[in-house]
Amino acid sequence: MGAPSSTGHAVAVIGGATAGAEAAGRLAEHGCNVVVFEQNPRPYGKIEDGLPRWHVGLRNKEYETIGEKLSRPGVEFVPNTTIGEDLGFAELCREWGFSAVVLACGAWRDRPLPVEGADAYVGKGLIYQNPFIIWFNHSHEAGYAGESFEPKDGAIVVGGGLASIDVAKVLMLETTRAKLRERGIDVDLVELEVKGIPKILAGHDLVFEDLGLEGCTIFYRRRPEDMPLVEIPEDADEKRAAKVRTARGRLLEKAMDKFRFKLEPLSAPDGLIVEDGELRGLRFRRTRIEGNRVVPTDETYERRGVYVISSIGSIPEPIPDIEMKGELFAFTDWELGRLEGYPNVFSVGNVVTGKGNIVASRKHAGQVYEAALASYLGLGEDGHRGESALAAGTEAVREQTDQIADRLGDLPKPSPEATVSILEKAHARQKDVGYDGDYAAWIDKVTPKVA
Numbered sequence: 001m002g003a004p005s006s007t008g009h010a011v012a013v014i015g016g017a018t019a020g021a022e023a024a025g026r027l028a029e030h031g032c033n034v035v036v037f038e039q040n041p042r043p044y045g046k047i048e049d050g051l052p053r054w055h056v057g058l059r060n061k062e063y064e065t066i067g068e069k070l071s072r073p074g075v076e077f078v079p080n081t082t083i084g085e086d087l088g089f090a091e092l093c094r095e096w097g098f099s100a101v102v103l104a105c106g107a108w109r110d111r112p113l114p115v116e117g118a119d120a121y122v123g124k125g126l127i128y129q130n131p132f133i134i135w136f137n138h139s140h141e142a143g144y145a146g147e148s149f150e151p152k153d154g155a156i157v158v159g160g161g162l163a164s165i166d167v168a169k170v171l172m173l174e175t176t177r178a179k180l181r182e183r184g185i186d187v188d189l190v191e192l193e194v195k196g197i198p199k200i201l202a203g204h205d206l207v208f209e210d211l212g213l214e215g216c217t218i219f220y221r222r223r224p225e226d227m228p229l230v231e232i233p234e235d236a237d238e239k240r241a242a243k244v245r246t247a248r249g250r251l252l253e254k255a256m257d258k259f260r261f262k263l264e265p266l267s268a269p270d271g272l273i274v275e276d277g278e279l280r281g282l283r284f285r286r287t288r289i290e291g292n293r294v295v296p297t298d299e300t301y302e303r304r305g306v307y308v309i310s311s312i313g314s315i316p317e318p319i320p321d322i323e324m325k326g327e328l329f330a331f332t333d334w335e336l337g338r339l340e341g342y343p344n345v346f347s348v349g350n351v352v353t354g355k356g357n358i359v360a361s362r363k364h365a366g367q368v369y370e371a372a373l374a375s376y377l378g379l380g381e382d383g384h385r386g387e388s389a390l391a392a393g394t395e396a397v398r399e400q401t402d403q404i405a406d407r408l409g410d411l412p413k414p415s416p417e418a419t420v421s422i423l424e425k426a427h428a429r430q431k432d433v434g435y436d437g438d439y440a441a442w443i444d445k446v447t448p449k450v451a
């Protein structure tokens with residue numbers, strides 16, 4: 001375990017994945033003692049449990065990036081520790097003596113399907129995206145003991161974001177592989193994803209229709225050109241925005257050709273079709289788009305499916321001691337993720353941006369570090385303010401940064417005794433969970449083998 005720096009601030013980071021590791025790495029580089037609390041054995045977050053496992057190269061690259069940051073001198077990794085369960089959030093922020101606490105816990109709960117009573121059918125015809133993808137990413141591992149799902153033909157997928165396309169792809173790739181296995185043909189998942197279903201089938205003198213699959217359908221409340229497959233830049237004029245929308249439509253068509261899923265646009269879930277205590281389908285309400293608004297119409301229609309997978313976004317898991325506003329944390333400031341009653345807390349990544357995007361999470365962690373944490377902890381070049389606030393950020397954040405710096409830039413560093421006490425507590429928790437301070441050896445030990 002790294003020797004404490006007697007001069008540095010002590011900072012806790014909650015969540016060790018993309019955003020948490022970025023913040024931890026930067027803080028340690030600037031002489032802080034950083035304790036990273038991670039609920040899972042491995043700190044890869046949605047890279048491991050969201051990004052589908054056919055992204056082999058990207059996953060490995062991100063694993064390495066996270067590992068490199070968490071192995072830096074000054075970083076103490078504390079796995080298998082859920083803040084809010086194993087340790088209290090308020091206790092961590094107020095009693096341990098940390099100068100700052102960085103909340104990087106992402107968004108792990110599915111946004112509920114907005115039809116009254118739907119959640120009574122979870123496991124009885126209703127599946128949520130997060131457990132489905134976790135199953136897909138882990139079910140081939142030896143000793144997998146989590147929830148299990150069976151990819152079936154003819155599913156209803158409610159969504160419209162990138163993750164719902166991944167859900168549809170999982171269903172199409174796995175049902176195709178199963179059909180091919182029936183014919184004695186074994187196809188590698190990654191190869192099928194890279195080359196696409198029609199191409200692989202052609203190699204076996206088959207076309208999709210030969211498989212007898214109906215395929216799954218994504219039901220989306222907006223139009224194909226609204227799907228966020230390509231971001232519209234904030235400063236885009238109408239001409240540029242129209243170009244992006246056209247590109248989105250083309251990308252979607254390509255994905256539908258390659259993976260053979262279907263799309264039913266302008267459809268919002270509106271009611272349940274229940275038989276014998278099972279969800280058998282949904283009633284949808286036709287919508288129309290006015291400007292950026294989704295407007296319900298009087299028209300409804302019903303669709304039955306083998307099951308319904310809801311993939312309409314992820315929200316943070318509530319943490320006791322953190323006030324919620326609706327389904328989100330009640331941040332008083334949405335740029336820096338500040339919380340009432342916790343002046344030493346800053347939040348980074350998906351928990352505050354709401355963007356399911358690796359680069360966005362990492363960039364946000366860097367921005368909050370530069371704009372606020374560095375100032376707050378006096379880690380900047382003049383020892384008082386951080387780097388120029390949010391190089392790519394907004395005026396509002398810049399103003400806030402200055403306020404934080406003015407108010408808190410002279411935050412006293414903890415005494416060496418206080419630092420030692422924090423690190424002793426962290427080491428005690430590491431011991432409790434069986435982590436001996438050797439990050440690489442731990443990762444090796446807890447990385448599941450493929451069955």
Ligand SMILES: Cc1cc2nc3c(=O)[nH]c(=O)nc-3n(C[C@H](O)[C@H](O)[C@H](O)COP(=O)(O)OP(=O)(O)OC[C@H]3O[C@@H](n4cnc5c(N)ncnc54)[C@H](O)[C@@H]3O)c2cc1C
Binds near residue numbers: 014037044108167
């Ligand atoms: C199906 C799917 C496909 C995706 N595909 C892409 C893609 O192609 N490209 C792309 O850029 N992005 C993709 N994403 C999104 C991307 O993976 C995430 O947005 C990004 O990894 C989030 O990083 P983060 O660090 O902000 O949050 P997370 O990765 O969610 O990290 C949060 C960490 O905090 C830990 N944690 C949570 N609560 C606690 C607690 N109470 N105590 C301790 N630890 C806690 C978690 O275990 C986790 O390690 C996809 C997401 C999904 C779901």
